[in-house]
Amino acid sequence: MAQKIIGVLTPVLDGFYFGKLLTSISRKAKELGVCVLVIGTSARYYSECCASDYVDGWIVIMDAVDDAYVQHLRNLGKPVVGINTLVDVDYRVTINNKEIMNFAVEHLLSHGHTRIAYIGDTRFFDAKERYSGFMEALQKNGLDEELDCFFDLMQMNTYDTAVTMAEQGLPFSAVIAVNDIIAIELINHFKTLGIKVPQEIAVVGIDDVPMARSINPSLTTFRIPVEELGYQATELLVQAITDQAPEIPPQLSAKPVYRNSCSCHAEINILAIEDPADTIQYLNNMMSRNFNLGVLMQSYKNNETKEMKWLLHTPLRRGVVGLDDSKLKDTYRVYQFNLEENKGKRTMGNVPPSQFPPREVWEDQSFLGKENVMVLVPIAQEELVLGSMALVGLGDVPVQLMPFNTTFQLANFFASALLREAIHSELQSYSEQLEIISSLTHDGIWTLDVELGEVTSKGGIFNVLGYGKDEIPMTLDAVTKIIHPDDLQKARAEFDRHLSKQMPTFEVEFRCRHHKGHFIWMQVNGNAQFDGSGKIYRVVGSVKDITERKRTEERIRQLAYCDPLTGLANRLAFEQRYAMLLDEAKANNSRLAVLLLDLDRFKLINDSYGHQAGDRVLRYVAQQIASHMKPDDLIGRLGGDEFEIVVPHVQNAGEALDIAETMLERLREPFFDGEREYYISGSIGIALYPDHGADAETLSRHADLAMYQAKEAGGSCQLFVPGSKNT
Structure with missing residues (x-):
């Protein structure tokens, strides 16, 4: 079988x-x-x-x-x-969601709460049933259903919900959240707004995640039998695939867990998460693992990645x-x-x-x-x-x-x-093809009479540049005037090296001004000819329009080193430049700041309006960050909604905090996307070299830990590495 x-x-x-x-x-x-x-x-x-x-x-x-x-x-x-x-x-397989909501409402009623709100959505089966159960519980208990008591997470995030309640003078004395994570976010936002839980508003969640025990006040919730859900689903499916008559299991029941957030008395236990040291160690291990894997994979040559030996840094074999x-x-x-x-x-x-x-x-x-x-x-x-x-x-x-x-x-x-x-293979193949083609084809040939300073040209180069033959005087000085000012010194230096016989040929790439005002890229090759006394009398060479090649190379460079969505440095380019900036800081005995920014509740935008809207928000955030940074600063998008910034030559911790606060202020400016208006916030973790680490891995890890602490503090803030004197 x-x-x-x-x-x-x-x-x-x-x-x-x-x-x-x-x-x-x-x-x-x-x-x-x-x-x-x-x-x-x-x-x-x-x-x-x-x-x-x-x-x-x-x-x-x-x-x-x-x-x-x-x-x-x-x-x-x-x-x-x-x-x-x-x-x-x-x-x-289901949970008794409606019974949970009825029990939650009746429990809050027993504490004297008659104005009860609900925050959640209807995107999933449980969430839809919980919302329905909440409305039925209000009706059953004779509460006022006319109040606008539903805060839809598809329309408004938890921070905006807390602000709205505060601005309305807390029209509700209690709120039930669709799950514990939403409830915990809400409690943290209430703290930020100076609203006391449960004295001014009670909060109840559903799930009983470990953090529900450790938050202060501890969260009243309902313990969902997650493992039993898995057991039931598996047993039911196995019955169906083995030709047994499937026995539809009864709804699973959730057990209420009374804690401080609803005014029930429970001992506060800030270390209620099982094995907190193990969790912290796990986070450290994950950050170190990801950093090491990134470095390792950059060192691999072609096809070595497919050997899968990089998985030796993980539990998987x-x-x-x-x-x-x-x-x-x-x-x-x-x-x-x-x-x-x-x-x-x-x-x-x-x-x-x-x-x-x-x-x-x-x-x-x-x-x-x-x-x-x-x-x-x-x-x-x-x-x-x-x-x-x-x-x-x-x-x-x-x-x-x-x-x-x-x-x-x-x-x-x-x-x-x-x-x-x-990309590396394609770039190498492309470069080899270009080398062959460029040796066979040219857009024109030219000759310089050194004594007279006159240039003669044959071919279509003037057509490429958009000039008629009589529109540019055929002299060396006139020709050099159409070279881009930023490229002129390089072109002259290469020409002089060849004339001094340091190089057997003259070859340089520079931009030339088109008749319409824009610049195109040219590749110029030349060879000087000397008379019997060793005196140069003529230079002959070829010229070719390489604008399209330069555009292609730039596109390839963008693919290899830039984040395709935001144009910022990708992980490869970021880590290379990061190492250079850190080496400079060590050599100059100067400070360097590492800022790790993670957007608050970005997933809600993706879930509510789709990933195209999320992409527009990410591009906007990248522009806002880059707009107030210095040219020497390094900005990278490392994935998702996470950005890392390295700022060299920072004088002190205060300057790093000012930079982070300016960044957050720019993000708080409303972003208008068509008919929608977004208010974006982020959490920033900060680490300083040499105060918080001497290498990139340690600095980034500390900045990441600080960022998570900033998120736990409610988001829209910046913190130094936990435990440092600058926190």
């Missing part, structure tokens, strides 16, 4: 909710003798139906894929179980890679690797995405070992998908706090390295 395999489609692969869910699905599947293929979709552009030819059934979590994708799976005769999703599925075949449509070139046995990669031929990873790997126990799960992610850079990779085990799926998207980051590193190798 063939091994049964279930697929899990999820937008996120780690964190408290998704990490626990995937772990529980894997555990229950192993107990039932079933293998699991987890596919991380990132909920944006995923369209590949990987493994759909042989996976027996599917679990869809939240907005991992759209209705059309799920309908395709159902058309293949595969049962689909949904967890917190609005897409049309065969079966669902075995997997399968499928890369798009440029010659065959909808085809992956597949190879398998096992770093534990150090056998290198094994080519597995070509398969369509619907058969990736090849079914044979699931039957290979020496490859899977004790694992029953593989995690598949697209190898992608921005919107460009290069293939997919499937990694054995959940070793890179942590359950700490918020999602860190670690596996997606690995795939992004891989995609960046593959693109860099492709």
Whole structure:
């Protein structure tokens, strides 16, 4: 009997909710003798139906894929179980969301609250049910439904919600949030606005994430049985794919957890997160890992990246890679690797995405070992998908706090390295072709009579420049006047080097002014001729219009070293210049500031208005940052909504703070995008050289930690590295 395999489609692969869910699905599947293929979709552009030819059934979590994708799976005769999703599925496992909301409202009523608001959205199944349950609870308990008590996160973020409530004089005495993360954000914003929780307004969340215990005041919430959700979904799907009559499980119940945020009394425990030292160490390890991987992959030569040895810096050792075949449509070139046995990669031929990873790997126990799960992610850079990779085990799926998207980051590193190798190969090939072509073709030839200073030209060079033959006096002085002023000194220096016989030929590239006023690039080659006494009497050479080549080279340079969305330095260019600035600071015994900026609640813009709107916001932010920085300052977009700035020659900590505050002030200016108006804020972490570190890795890590602390403080602020005297 063939091994049964279930697929899990999820937008996120780690964190408290998704990490626990995937772990529980894997555990229950192993107990039932079933293998699991987890596919991380990132909920944006995923369209590949990987493994759909042989996976027996599917679990869809939240907005991992759209209705059309799920309908395709159902058309293949595969049962689909949904967890917190609005897409049309065969079966669902659910939580008693409406009972939760009724219980929450009645609990707040017991504290005397009759003006209760709700903050959330209706994008997911649970969120939609919670909103519906909240409105039903108001009606059931005779509360005023006429009040505008719903704050829609699709229209307004948590900070704006808190500000609106404050400006309205707190028309509500209590608020229920769709989940704990939103509730915690709201509490932090209330603190920033000087509103006391629970004295002036009570707050209740749902989930019971670890941070709910550590925030002050601690958060009253409802403990969602996440692991039981995974168990139920897996058991239900396995029944469906093994021809058993599926037993629809009852709704799961959430347990109320009473704490201080609603005026219930609970002991404040600022270290309530389990093993906080382990969490901090995990964050440090992740930052160090990403930095090391970035440096390592830059050093790889062509095709070394595909050996996958860079995964030795992670817990992952075995997997399968499928890369798009440029010659065959909808085809992956597949190879398998096992770093534990150090056998290198094994080519597995070509398969369509619907058969990736090849079914044979699931039957290979020496490859899977004790694992029953593989995690598949697209190898992608921005919107460009290069293939997919499937990694054995959940070793890179942590359950700490918020999602860190670690596996997606690995795939992004891989995609960046593959693109860099492709660009390097194309650039090398292009340069070789240009060299051959330039030796065969010219736009004109010229001769300089040294004694008379007269220039004669044949060919179409004057047509290229837009001049008639009589419009430029044919003298050396007249010709040099159309050379761009910034290039003239270089051209003369190269000419003089040749005349002094330091160089066998004269070759230089410079810009010449076109008759219409713009400049075009020219490549000029020449060779001086000497008489019997060694005196120069003539120079002959060729000239060629290389404007298009220069444009192409600039486009290639932009691809290799610039972020395609914002035009800022990408990670490769940023790290190279970062190292140079740090070396200069060490040599000059000067200070250097590292600022790490992360936009607050940027995901809400993407989710609400789409990624095109998000891209326009990112371009605007890049312009705002760059507009007040000095030419020597380094600005890079490292991915997503994260920007890093390196400022040399900083005098003291106060100057670094002023720079950060100016940056935040520029961001707070309203951004008008068509009919929409955005108010953008960000959190900035700051580290100084040499105060907070002597190398780029340490400085960036400290700035990152400070940035996360700034976010925890409510965002829209700047902080120095935690624990420093400048904090």
